[in-house]
Amino acid sequence: MNTKSFVQNLNQITTTLISMTPAQREVVHQSIRASQVEMPTNELFQPIFDTSSSCPHCTSTHLRKWGKSGETQRYRCNHCAKTFNIKTKTPLARLRKCHLWEEYAR
Ligand SMILES: [Zn+2]
Known part of the structure; x- marks a missing residue:
């Protein structure tokens, strides 16, 4: 992902996250954590x-x-x-x- 599309994505994600309730944000947080691969x-x-x-x-x-x-x-x-x-x-x-x-x- 290049810098420009990263910034666009980030802005979009941030806007979406801000519009969510804290409980919805927690769901997003948990699913990101679940998908993260442990780095040795x-x-x-x-x-x-x-x-x-x-x-x-x-x-x-x-x-x-x-x-x-x-x-x-x-x-x-x-x-x-x-x-x-x-x-x-x-x-x-x-x-x-x-x-x-x-x-x-x-
Ligand atoms: Zn030495």
Whole structure:
């Protein structure tokens, strides 16, 4: 969807939503939530990591890929030789079932 048609759609949706009762809006809200596909945590973090990839231990940017643990790409720092993944030093590090955290946080 290009920007122009997005804005047109948005205006139309907003107008429609404003004309609804709060109960009707809640129905719309629920059906949007029901249709949303859960985004895996890796897909959420990987683009951020790709744009600013640096070692979480020493901030060096000289990294190499170092195998995978499950679905998560591991990296090894050429500078300090430590390994890490995109979740190292984030609150999600070492957590299992990361995908459940988003739901829990909500
Ligand atoms: Zn390092």
